[in-house]
Amino acid sequence: MSAYRRDHLGPALVFLALLCGGSVASWLVVEPALSAPAVQGYDIQRMLLYYSTLPRLATALLAGAALALSGALFQQVLRNPLADPSTLGISAGANLALVVVSLFVPGLLGAGRDIVALGGSAAAAAIVVGLGARRGFSPFSLVLCGLVLSLWCGGLSAILTYLNQRYLVSLFIWGAGSLAQQSWVIPLSLAWKIVLLATICGLAIRPLSLLDLGESGSAALGVRLARLRILVIACAVALSGFVTSAVGVIGFIGLVAPTLARLAGARRPVHLIFWSPLIGAGLLFLADAVLQLLAGGVRDFLPTGAVTAIFGSPLLLALLPRLKIRHRIQQAQSWQRPRLWGAKVPVIILAATVLVLVILSLFVGRTPGGGWTILSGDFLGQILAIRAPKAFAALASGAMLGVAGTILQRLTGNEMASPEVLGISAGATFGVAIALFAIAPVFLGQFAFAVAGAVAVLGLILLTSRRSGFAPERVLLAGIALSAMVDAVVGILNSTGDPRAALLMRWMSGSTYLVSGSTAMAEVIIATVLIMVSLAARRWLDILPLGPAPSAAVGIPLKHSRLALFGLSGLMTAAATLTVGPLSFVGLMAPHLAREAGLTRSLPQMSGAALIGSGLMVAADFAGRTIAAPYQIPAGLISALIGAPCLMFLMSRKR
Numbered sequence: 001m002s003a004y005r006r007d008h009l010g011p012a013l014v015f016l017a018l019l020c021g022g023s024v025a026s027w028l029v030v031e032p033a034l035s036a037p038a039v040q041g042y043d044i045q046r047m048l049l050y051y052s053t054l055p056r057l058a059t060a061l062l063a064g065a066a067l068a069l070s071g072a073l074f075q076q077v078l079r080n081p082l083a084d085p086s087t088l089g090i091s092a093g094a095n096l097a098l099v100v101v102s103l104f105v106p107g108l109l110g111a112g113r114d115i116v117a118l119g120g121s122a123a124a125a126a127i128v129v130g131l132g133a134r135r136g137f138s139p140f141s142l143v144l145c146g147l148v149l150s151l152w153c154g155g156l157s158a159i160l161t162y163l164n165q166r167y168l169v170s171l172f173i174w175g176a177g178s179l180a181q182q183s184w185v186i187p188l189s190l191a192w193k194i195v196l197l198a199t200i201c202g203l204a205i206r207p208l209s210l211l212d213l214g215e216s217g218s219a220a221l222g223v224r225l226a227r228l229r230i231l232v233i234a235c236a237v238a239l240s241g242f243v244t245s246a247v248g249v250i251g252f253i254g255l256v257a258p259t260l261a262r263l264a265g266a267r268r269p270v271h272l273i274f275w276s277p278l279i280g281a282g283l284l285f286l287a288d289a290v291l292q293l294l295a296g297g298v299r300d301f302l303p304t305g306a307v308t309a310i311f312g313s314p315l316l317l318a319l320l321p322r323l324k325i326r327h328r329i330q331q332a333q334s335w336q337r338p339r340l341w342g343a344k345v346p347v348i349i350l351a352a353t354v355l356v357l358v359i360l361s362l363f364v365g366r367t368p369g370g371g372w373t374i375l376s377g378d379f380l381g382q383i384l385a386i387r388a389p390k391a392f393a394a395l396a397s398g399a400m401l402g403v404a405g406t407i408l409q410r411l412t413g414n415e416m417a418s419p420e421v422l423g424i425s426a427g428a429t430f431g432v433a434i435a436l437f438a439i440a441p442v443f444l445g446q447f448a449f450a451v452a453g454a455v456a457v458l459g460l461i462l463l464t465s466r467r468s469g470f471a472p473e474r475v476l477l478a479g480i481a482l483s484a485m486v487d488a489v490v491g492i493l494n495s496t497g498d499p500r501a502a503l504l505m506r507w508m509s510g511s512t513y514l515v516s517g518s519t520a521m522a523e524v525i526i527a528t529v530l531i532m533v534s535l536a537a538r539r540w541l542d543i544l545p546l547g548p549a550p551s552a553a554v555g556i557p558l559k560h561s562r563l564a565l566f567g568l569s570g571l572m573t574a575a576a577t578l579t580v581g582p583l584s585f586v587g588l589m590a591p592h593l594a595r596e597a598g599l600t601r602s603l604p605q606m607s608g609a610a611l612i613g614s615g616l617m618v619a620a621d622f623a624g625r626t627i628a629a630p631y632q633i634p635a636g637l638i639s640a641l642i643g644a645p646c647l648m649f650l651m652s653r654k655r
Contacts, residue, residue, distance in 0.1 A: 010265030018282030025289035068280020071254025084254030089149035093124025117245035402613025405587030418588035422479030425582035427457030510581035510636015
């Protein structure tokens, strides 16, 4: 069989399989409406079919194609197999822009939602690409910047929604990707925009194909790299922005569709860009048709984006061992970065800073009138009894996340590894969701379920990445897939209207509002024990990053040491997630900030990451309690808003 036929046969079979499956499910949805008799000349079933069901299916096809094309363009022009509108923060930027405008400048929505969404997408793309350009467009830098920016935008959107629930509560289902339609306006509007952008992309296929020759080779053939990147990125951003404006955030399609096309045999850029939109359209079409078939009367209230993740994640995990990635994630060249003052001075400074933050959190607050005050007088004991559990729970949780992130980054050799990115926090969240919805146990029961969820995700990541030798890009892809799948399940639980969903949402946002003294004490004890065990394993963490051969040569049991350290990080993640939720990203930021401070060996880096993580969470808890008093903003969201800009600033300082 010729290479040309191989490039087309596999993707065509995948597309046809998705299209046939979606068509069968769609027919089962629309057939009752076609066979139902009219009542007194008023055929309401056919009206729902023509003006709701069919426009929804058309929107699914168009949105899936646009997101997949956007992901394929990003991956080709940035030479990054992990790039898509979700991992680069493009969708999150559009969503934040729509939330902000809906709340503060609603009149702009009358001028066009597309303009608002494109503005947010363009701003996010400019930030990510600008920071990536300073580091040579390395895949690591781009995806790390995108994930951090996505976290920041998502955290700010959640805070605005939390503080203005009566105005923005309807954005929850839409923000998770709702394809519910009442007319043909949205699909017709999307159609001509997508056709126009696809035509422009078609004209850029040849220079995009030349990028496989490398920057110097393509430039020698006359390709103007800067102009090409701007044009292609602008088209990809516009595709994502139009879809987000129309139906909300639907993640994962832009990542999984090009991956499926590549796995099916599409090797050349022209074939990848041609088949990815078709596979993306079929994937979203199948997911939404099955959702309508199974959900029945509540289908308009279930987010299609969440269901898509449930369909796509297992598929990507199953095919991940066969994935051949040419452009590997760049790893740190050295864990050592000598400093003249050594490691003790930064650790001492960080410890003193954390002590000041704890004292500030305990003794400084707001009066009922809004003024600032220092705690004293007759109510000292009563107020400290309320503040101290929250502060110490945040302290312990932040320290555990910092140490867990350090362990994961050193074990995998991947600077993007963290409990949040790898899906471990999402696994703990899933465990807590099961506990709340099925059993509703006390703290120890929730901790047991959280540990089970975190360990299950860790086990799946190890199984899916074992054949590749824990290659960083495969570990990251497995984590992204599992995190998307778990988050989707939790999102569906939240959309059911169950009263326990509100408690789960508050907990997921990282609120310490309900932390009691016994819970805080348990967190501190667990953190002390697990961090001490981690510090005792510092020799393993110094040697294991050197590779299997040197580690075995000095007598380290590779299998048992890796399992022990992965399990330890899972335990710390589960315990921390119970208090600060899965959204903080302290596990990603704290090790990076510690390394930027010059703490590169395992013991100083773990100590610094623990101090930075605890300081971030204490500062976030204090800020959340005082910024909008008497309302309390969740500490997990505040920590993202504080830490993410700091990390991006440090990344922008060096090339």
